[in-house]
Amino acid sequence: MAYYNQDLVSLSAEVDNEVQPVYRLIEDMALKNHAKVLESFRRVRVSEFHLKGSTGYGYGDQGRAALEEVYAAVFRAEAALVRSQFVSGTHAIAACLYGVLRPGDELLAVQGEPYDTLGEMIGVRGESNGSLREFGVIYKQVDPSPGGGIDYPAVEEALGDKTKMVMLQRSRGYHWGPSLGINEMKKLISFIKQKKPDVVVFVDNCYGEFVENEEPVEAGADLAAGSLIKNPGGGVAPTGGYIVGRKKYVDAAANRWSAPGIGAEVGPSQDCQRLLFQGLFLAPHIVAEALKGMVFAARFFEKLGFAVMPEYHEERNDIVQAIGLGAPERMVAFCRGLQGASPVDSHVRPEPNAMPGYGDPVIMAAGTFIQGASLELSADGPIRPPYAVYLQGGLSKEYVKLAVLSAAREVLKLG
Numbered sequence: 218m219a220y221y222n223q224d225l226v227s228l229s230a231e232v233d234n235e236v237q238p239v240y241r242l243i244e245d246m247a248l249k250n251h252a253k254v255l256e257s258f259r260r261v262r263v264s265e266f267h268l269k270g271s272t273g274y275g276y277g278d279q280g281r282a283a284l285e286e287v288y289a290a291v292f293r294a295e296a297a298l299v300r301s302q303f304v305s306g307t308h309a310i311a312a313c314l315y316g317v318l319r320p321g322d323e324l325l326a327v328q329g330e331p332y333d334t335l336g337e338m339i340g341v342r343g344e345s346n347g348s349l350r351e352f353g354v355i356y357k358q359v360d361p362s363p364g365g366g367i368d369y370p371a372v373e374e375a376l377g378d379k380t381k382m383v384m385l386q387r388s389r390g391y392h393w394g395p396s397l398g399i400n401e402m403k404k405l406i407s408f409i410k411q412k413k414p415d416v417v418v419f420v421d422n423c424y425g426e427f428v429e430n431e432e433p434v435e436a437g438a439d440l441a442a443g444s445l446i447k448n449p450g451g452g453v454a455p456t457g458g459y460i461v462g463r464k465k466y467v468d469a470a471a472n473r474w475s476a477p478g479i480g481a482e483v484g485p486s487q488d489c490q491r492l493l494f495q496g497l498f499l500a501p502h503i504v505a506e507a508l509k510g511m512v513f514a515a516r517f518f519e520k521l522g523f524a525v526m527p528e529y530h531e532e533r534n535d536i537v538q539a540i541g542l543g544a545p546e547r548m549v550a551f552c553r554g555l556q557g558a559s560p561v562d563s564h565v566r567p568e569p570n571a572m573p574g575y576g577d578p579v580i581m582a583a584g585t586f587i588q589g590a591s592l593e594l595s596a597d598g599p600i601r602p603p604y605a606v607y608l609q610g611g612l613s614k615e616y617v618k619l620a621v622l623s624a625a626r627e628v629l630k631l632g
Contacts, residue, residue: 222629225622232516233618236529239512240614247505250427254501257290258494268491275485284493285481288449291497292441294434294461298471299445299493300484303458305589306423306444307334313442314338314382316473317417317466320353322381327359327372327405328397332390332421333576333599342576355379365394367405373412382417383409387425387433388535393526393603398534399431406437417466423447424535424591424609427504432461440466446590448507448536451499452612453492455587504536507592507610510617511538514608517621521629524603536592538608545569545600547628552582552606554627555596558620559584569600577601594620 267280275281281299288297303309318324324339336342340350341358350356359375362368376383385405389396397405406418420433420441426448433441440462445454460470471481486493515538516529524541527533542548552567561584569578576599583595592610594617611617 222626225625225629228517228520229618229622232513232520236509236512236516239530240509243505243508243512246430247427247501249430250501250504253430254291254498257287258498260290261286263287263494268494270486270488270490272485272487274483276483278484278486280490280494281484281486284486284490284497287494287497288459288461292432292434292461294441294463294467296462296464296467298460298467298474298481299457300459300474301445301455301457301486301489301493302474302484303445304456305334306421306442306447306458307332307338309442309444309458309460310335310419310421311338312470312474313419313440313460313466314349314354314384315352316470317419317440318349318354318381321355321379323355323357323377323379324349325357325359325375325380325383326386327367327375327383327409328386329360329392330358331384331386332388332423335421336576361394367401369405369408372405372409376409376413376416380413380416382419384419384421385433385438386421388421388423388537389526389539389607391599391607393539393541393605395527396425396534396537398532399429399433399436402433402436402438410437424537427501428508428533428535434462439463440470442470444591445493445496446587447592447610448504449497449500450493450590450592451496452503452587452590452592453499454496455489455492457489457493503592503612506613507536507594507617508533509614510594510611510621511536511608513614513618514538514540514621517625521625536609539605540608541603541605542628544604544631547631548580548598548600548604548606550627550631551624552580552596554624555594555608555620556582556584557627558623559594561586580606596624 267283271278285297340348420438422441422443442460445457515525526539581597585593594610596608598606
């Protein structure tokens with residue numbers, strides 16, 4: 218710890234003592250989620266032979282089938298599609314949207330513009346060949362209310378005869394505003410279904426798994442998707458994504474993932490089957506460690522005089538901590554400090570750059586064992602007002618603490 222400014226070390230100890238009551242609440246949540254996961258493994262009777270992989274087409278892969286049965290049980294869904302061939306959460310989300318929506322259907326987003334990487338896929342930004350808009354899918358969005366919440370009257374007005382799917386996003390993304398908690402999600406889905414019972418409610422669940430005791434399907438969602446190199450992969454899944462929900466919609470997504478008539482019947486699990494099982498088993502604990510790290514970061518940077526969202530004692534609905542740094546050079550300094558405290562590529566100096574799927578230059582720090590694995594610990598943000606970095610993950614709260622101290626030291630050098 219001598220590497221860090223002694224004043225920061227002293228502040229770290231002060232913060233660590235202050236946040237202990239919040240840590241206890243997180244541990245209670247983790248225990249309940251871990252019990253849910255363990256019971257699902259036991260119900261499916263996961264055995265050693267399920268941990269083996271398959272090759273080629275992957276026909277008759279019993280381990281893959283068991284893993285998807287476990288996911289369906291954990292997420293309280295009728296069916297699940299869990300595949301290493303998904304390269305990202307955006308890929309899994311795309312399978313859901315392209316699988317369900319048809320030309321002339323309307324996709325309605327009710328929290329403003331969705332996460333940056335979805336913009337080109339939907340067709341609201343750029344000229345990507347093959348966007349939903351190019352296929353004749355209509356896109357409409359409702360912006361948040363002035364306070365940052367759901368504008369219910371505007372949602373009611375926006376729901377129309379052509380509205381086939383309403384898309385919700387659990388995480389805050391790159392918005393300086395609240396994330397969507399399960400209780401609010403229940404209220405919103407109930408409101409939507411009362412106005413239009415046949416609409417498909419889809420939830421982008423990235424960064425939200427195991428943060429609360431319930432998941433989107435339990436809140437009334439028809440379909441949800443996420444990435445295995447985020448929360449449910451437990452820090453060990455090497456790649457992949459998942460889809461859970463009502464069987465007919467999961468099947469529709471599977472037809473888009475492979476091909477109609479083939480659906481979920483193919484897909485070799487290769488050598489990562491054990492890691493996908495083990496990652497899910499570890500996920501509630503690793504998510505809890507990440508949450509503790511975000512609580513520490515929130516209070517630490519708040520005490521340094523920076524705006525944070527959420528504050529350390531506020532309810533959390535995702536593993537993302539927004540820190541308002543107020544200037545692009547501070548964003549760069551923060552990410553360089555975080556990268557310098559990483560176990561992999563600590564010598565690399567992050568620079569803002571154009572990234573596929575993003576509308577602005579983005580600064581990213583992620584010295585991870587698995588490329589792009591946000592759950593390990595990463596920070597990123599678009600170089601645009603309010604010049605905030607979005608910190609997420611942490612395999613252990615101790616690691617987050619060391620990295621936050623390093624990031625703070627670099628930011629404070631700028632004055």
